[in-house]
Amino acid sequence: LDWDVVIVGSGPAGCSTALNLAKRAPALARRTLILERDQHPRHKLCGGGLVRDADVLLANLGLDLREVPHVDASWAHFHFRGHGARIKLSDIAFHIVRRAELDAWLAMHVRRRGVTIQEQTRVERLSSVEGGVEIQTDRGPVRARAVVGADGSKSIVRRSVCPDSRGNVARLLELLTPDAPIALPRDEAFFEFSCRDRGVQGYFWSFPTRVEGRPMRSWGVYDSRILSGAPHAALKSVCRDALEERGLRLGDHHFEAHPLRWFDAEQPMSIPHVILAGDALGADAVLGEGISIALGYGAIAADALADAFERSDLSFSTYRDRVLKSRLGRALVRRTRGARLLYGIEGGLRRRLFWWCVGPAMQGYVKRYVFNWATSDRA
Numbered sequence: 001l002d003w004d005v006v007i008v009g010s011g012p013a014g015c016s017t018a019l020n021l022a023k024r025a026p027a028l029a030r031r032t033l034i035l036e037r038d039q040h041p042r043h044k045l046c047g048g049g050l051v052r053d054a055d056v057l058l059a060n061l062g063l064d065l066r067e068v069p070h071v072d073a074s075w076a077h078f079h080f081r082g083h084g085a086r087i088k089l090s091d092i093a094f095h096i097v098r099r100a101e102l103d104a105w106l107a108m109h110v111r112r113r114g115v116t117i118q119e120q121t122r123v124e125r126l127s128s129v130e131g132g133v134e135i136q137t138d139r140g141p142v143r144a145r146a147v148v149g150a151d152g153s154k155s156i157v158r159r160s161v162c163p164d165s166r167g168n169v170a171r172l173l174e175l176l177t178p179d180a181p182i183a184l185p186r187d188e189a190f191f192e193f194s195c196r197d198r199g200v201q202g203y204f205w206s207f208p209t210r211v212e213g214r215p216m217r218s219w220g221v222y223d224s225r226i227l228s229g230a231p232h233a234a235l236k237s238v239c240r241d242a243l244e245e246r247g248l249r250l251g252d253h254h255f256e257a258h259p260l261r262w263f264d265a266e267q268p269m270s271i272p273h274v275i276l277a278g279d280a281l282g283a284d285a286v287l288g289e290g291i292s293i294a295l296g297y298g299a300i301a302a303d304a305l306a307d308a309f310e311r312s313d314l315s316f317s318t319y320r321d322r323v324l325k326s327r328l329g330r331a332l333v334r335r336t337r338g339a340r341l342l343y344g345i346e347g348g349l350r351r352r353l354f355w356w357c358v359g360p361a362m363q364g365y366v367k368r369y370v371f372n373w374a375t376s377d378r379a
């Protein structure tokens with residue numbers, strides 16, 4: 001076969017798998033190829049919010065996020081009609097990067113550590129061959145003994161692992177505006193959950209950001225769609241109204257929409273010779289946070305690959321257990337359950353009461369049970 005490992009996608013999940021492989025099994029990393037549809041730096045629709053777990057995981061790889069242009073949100077406000085809490089995870093709430101810059105930086109480090117990335121190559125389908133997988137691309141076939149599907153929420157690789165998986169997909173809408181006044185200090189972020197009353201199983205957000213050195217704001221709506229059978233909310237009109245309340249017009253700005261797959265513990269996660277990572281397997285259902293999670297999946301996937309090649313057993317029959325028993329897997333299970341509970345509260349009054357009661361305890365809860373699952377290798 002051409003390669004021992006082919007990773008499909010060079011976003012945070014694919015790059016993290018490669019970087020962790022270079023750390024854990026350098027010889028295997030040199031026999032690893034990443035196939036990427038686009039070319040870095042490439043556009044990726046994303047708010048770019050990076051929580052402390054990402055700092056920890058990057059530090060474990062010897063990488064320092066300070067090399068990537070970013071701004072910091074000093075506080076994050078989680079609110080429902082004036083009730084809720086403001087939260088910090090360390091001395092700040094979270095960093096905000098532009099994904100084109102973060103992902104190009106990750107890909108540069110992947111190459112420096114000896115993993116080959118072939119850009120402008122779209123994977124079209126996978127088929128089984130003796131001892132591995134044949135990957136059909138728009139530039140011809142590639143054969144590998146193991147494949148990692150790190151190709152995002154619309155993953156092609158996922159179709160081989162679970163051909164009839166449907167649902168579990170959130171919708172997001174996002175736009176950027178020049179820095180605009182908000183009712184908070186400019187370096188703060190907010191997550192406003194009152195759009196739940198209009199059917200959104202999520203929130204409206206605003207973060208500070210910086211594009212080519214210019215201060216901007218990122219705005220958007222996240223709708224988890226986690227409650228099966230509930231009617232879909234009109235995201236565009238929710239977003240338009242939330243912007244108008246703040247003196248902005250949706251029509252004056254370019255907006256984009258994208259799906260996001262969230263984590264479901266019941267789903268298949270691998271088949272012989274193929275494993276999934278990142279959004280292809282599922283991100284956080286409560287907030288749609290997926291960058292630190294994709295970085296975390298990379299460490300799990302690399303361990304699974306290294307063990308599989310050491311034991312010459314590429315069945316990946318224990319991959320699901322490995323994911324579910326990891327600190328990341330346990331956090332994701334809690335978050336999917338949490339999203340069902342949070343967005344399942346019926347009635348405006350009950351929601352208000354919930355936010356009024358839990359608001360004061362929220363900082364402690366999210367620091368302990370939602371974030372901070374990543375552990376430092378130095379600890």
Ligand SMILES: Cc1cc2nc3c(=O)[nH]c(=O)nc-3n(C[C@H](O)[C@H](O)[C@H](O)COP(=O)(O)OP(=O)(O)OC[C@H]3O[C@@H](n4cnc5c(N)ncnc54)[C@H](O)[C@@H]3O)c2cc1C
Pocket residue numbers: 008009010011012013014035036037038044045046047048049050121122123124150151152153155156172173174220258259260277278279280283288289290291292294
């Ligand atoms: C609007 C929006 C806002 C978001 N905001 C945040 C946020 O603020 N913070 C946060 O943590 N998360 C956020 N997320 C989620 C975050 O973007 C994802 O969880 C994260 O990008 C997952 O990384 P990944 O590597 O799994 O997938 P991706 O980043 O999607 O990378 C997949 C890679 O695979 C490549 N690829 C896809 N198909 C193929 C193919 N067929 N062949 C070859 N290559 C292929 C793509 O080009 C891409 O480079 C947001 C998502 C959206 C949609």
